[in-house]
């Protein structure tokens with residue numbers, strides 16, 4: 001069995017009055033992500049980790065942010081397409097671990113729903129998908145609520 005690991009990281013700027021899509025769900029928030037797509041940092045980091053593990057480049061290569069096809073797109077569609085790309089190469093997911101770092105709102109209550117949405121798309125058992133949340137202790141751009149970051153690590157088998 002061929003085991004392959006990959007990591008992904010994504011940043012988005014937060015601005016007042018925009019929607020906060022995270023882990024495939026809409027979270028009540030004063031601020032949301034400025035992005036070409038729906039700005040779902042967690043799904044973007046997971047896509048990049050899967051593509052990296054499979055040696056398939058990155059999310060910007062497959063879903064360019066100058067293509068009208070992807071303007072405002074639901075990132076769940078990008079996740080589904082990424083999963084199809086790795087399946088075409090004979091890969092399946094062993095496990096995913098991920099972290100979201102933002103100052104507010106508190107997203108812990110929404111994590112079970114995010115996991116349910118993501119594991120539904122990726123055909124993984126809930127225990128094979130981890131989503132964690134942390135703040136930046138008011139430090140830097142995350143602490144000033146100017147931005148959000150997500151990191152994901154994935155293990156694939158072929």
Ligand SMILES: [Zn+2]
Pocket residue numbers: 010011012035039040041044
């Ligand atoms: Zn992104």
